[in-house]
Amino acid sequence: MRPGLKRRVKTARPDSTKSRESGSTKGAAPATGPGSEKYQRILDAAVEVIAENGYFSSPVSAIAKRAGVADGTIYLYFKSKDDVLRTAIDATFNKFHKQVEDEFKTLQGPREQLEYIAQVHLESHAVNRSMAILMQTEVRQSAKFIAEFSHHHLVKYIQVVREVVRRGQQEGIFRGDVSDGVVAHCMFGAIDELLSSAVFTGRVYDAKTTAAQVIDVLLHGITAES
Amino acid sequence: MRPGLKRRVKTARPDSTKSRESGSTKGAAPATGPGSEKYQRILDAAVEVIAENGYFSSPVSAIAKRAGVADGTIYLYFKSKDDVLRTAIDATFNKFHKQVEDEFKTLQGPREQLEYIAQVHLESHAVNRSMAILMQTEVRQSAKFIAEFSHHHLVKYIQVVREVVRRGQQEGIFRGDVSDGVVAHCMFGAIDELLSSAVFTGRVYDAKTTAAQVIDVLLHGITAES
DNA sequence: TTAGAGAATGAACCGCAGTTCATTCTTGGC
DNA sequence: GCCAAGAATGAACTGCGGTTCATTCTCTAA
Numbered sequence: 312m313r314p315g316l317k318r319r320v321k322t323a324r325p326d327s328t329k330s331r332e333s334g335s336t337k338g339a340a341p342a343t344g345p346g347s348e349k350y351q352r353i354l355d356a357a358v359e360v361i362a363e364n365g366y367f368s369s370p371v372s373a374i375a376k377r378a379g380v381a382d383g384t385i386y387l388y389f390k391s392k393d394d395v396l397r398t399a400i401d402a403t404f405n406k407f408h409k410q411v412e413d414e415f416k417t418l419q420g421p422r423e424q425l426e427y428i429a430q431v432h433l434e435s436h437a438v439n440r441s442m443a444i445l446m447q448t449e450v451r452q453s454a455k456f457i458a459e460f461s462h463h464h465l466v467k468y469i470q471v472v473r474e475v476v477r478r479g480q481q482e483g484i485f486r487g488d489v490s491d492g493v494v495a496h497c498m499f500g501a502i503d504e505l506l507s508s509a510v511f512t513g514r515v516y517d518a519k520t521t522a523a524q525v526i527d528v529l530l531h532g533i534t535a536e537s
Numbered sequence: 538m539r540p541g542l543k544r545r546v547k548t549a550r551p552d553s554t555k556s557r558e559s560g561s562t563k564g565a566a567p568a569t570g571p572g573s574e575k576y577q578r579i580l581d582a583a584v585e586v587i588a589e590n591g592y593f594s595s596p597v598s599a600i601a602k603r604a605g606v607a608d609g610t611i612y613l614y615f616k617s618k619d620d621v622l623r624t625a626i627d628a629t630f631n632k633f634h635k636q637v638e639d640e641f642k643t644l645q646g647p648r649e650q651l652e653y654i655a656q657v658h659l660e661s662h663a664v665n666r667s668m669a670i671l672m673q674t675e676v677r678q679s680a681k682f683i684a685e686f687s688h689h690h691l692v693k694y695i696q697v698v699r700e701v702v703r704r705g706q707q708e709g710i711f712r713g714d715v716s717d718g719v720v721a722h723c724m725f726g727a728i729d730e731l732l733s734s735a736v737f738t739g740r741v742y743d744a745k746t747t748a749a750q751v752i753d754v755l756l757h758g759i760t761a762e763s
Numbered sequence: 764t765t766a767g768a769g770a771a772t773g774a775a776c777c778g779c780a781g782t783t784c785a786t787t788c789t790t791g792g793c
Numbered sequence: 794g795c796c797a798a799g800a801a802t803g804a805a806c807t808g809c810g811g812t813t814c815a816t817t818c819t820c821t822a823a
Contacts, residue, residue: 349770367593370810372773381772383813392811448684451677451733462737469734476759485759493731493750494759500730501723507677508695508722511688524719532758533702533711533720596780598803607802609783618781 350388353378357395362441366449404464421479429522432502447507469495501525576614579604583621588667592675619682629668630690647705655748658728673733695721727751
């Protein structure tokens, strides 16, 4: 049987008592474009649901339900299920990179820059808990399609830290006998693990204070008396 | 149609030219028990296949094929697909903990103990690359059933490091004004990230040298001149 | 009021993959 | 050689879930 020959029976629509909050706040909203309100609602719903159940245990139908739309509607806004997740992750990383880039214009000291990165990274938990969970679970591979593109963002993060470290070494602020790569990975890993642990245990912390502690350890080590 | 009423047609088995390497090296092998050779082959195959494709993109049939057994055979040795992965991860963690525990009997200095943990952790890449990949991808959640039990192993790791740090603080070797928890997470995170990066980029390193570098940074920091 | 264009819907399609189990193969004792 | 008893097999079962698309709804312009 070819599809499209014998479909639809549909026992008369129940009745249109759906909420329908499309008050159309703007005259010319971009319809199904990225600016649309429904577009954002689907993204948020996807992040929430996937954070709770994991990508492969989150049917599109569950995401649609959370967003208050029909299953098929999601495909008006996104190419596929993958695309929804990819878009959400991309947006988060881009926001992070932009925030750091902007701040670096006025914050010039290597030590201060490292501390700022640590702080923003640690703050992500409070900014959007679901997204933080998602980052700790789905981004670290498990699905090949995520692996490839998110790896790129991670590399960019490491690059930024490396450059700061290298500059600090050139300025004589940091030791020159340690690899900037190792330092960058150590710093990223330390912060990420702290965040991860907080996410999974539900522990809360102050991002500024914790960032200061991490950078303190990174800069001075844990050996007694200097 | 009830199952079991009209099954099997089977066009005569092709011919029994299967390898059949069951030379039965031991007189009384425990059949389908955990000691069996086939049991181990299934575990190894599962780790390999899942490392390559991810858990949810690894059909049981693919694992069976890699192990050289029929799909159904896996269910003679394991309760479910989950069970295979769980068993493999458990075994790896248990081996790690045992190795550390044993070495600690003769290696008593806090600094040396931290370095040893770092080294073993970093060595895991060389010991079993597939398992290292699996640890970096599947263990960090994405599937709820893995989350729960693997979290337990991670907590145990952190506990061990915390105790070493605390002892170092009591002995006056380490600073007492930094949280042992933060230090433990920093150390674990740093090493894990280094390993992760190596796993995904294919970069190789010497575990002993790298471990020494990480511990050096952790102990002395990256600030110039002491 | 009404036509029609586009947004939204959700049932149906379809393929996949975890698990089962009737059947076949293998082994070891007689 | 023969016959249980257990190991192994793999086709079939089953349910799930991503995606499609015929149909319905909504909204604007004439």
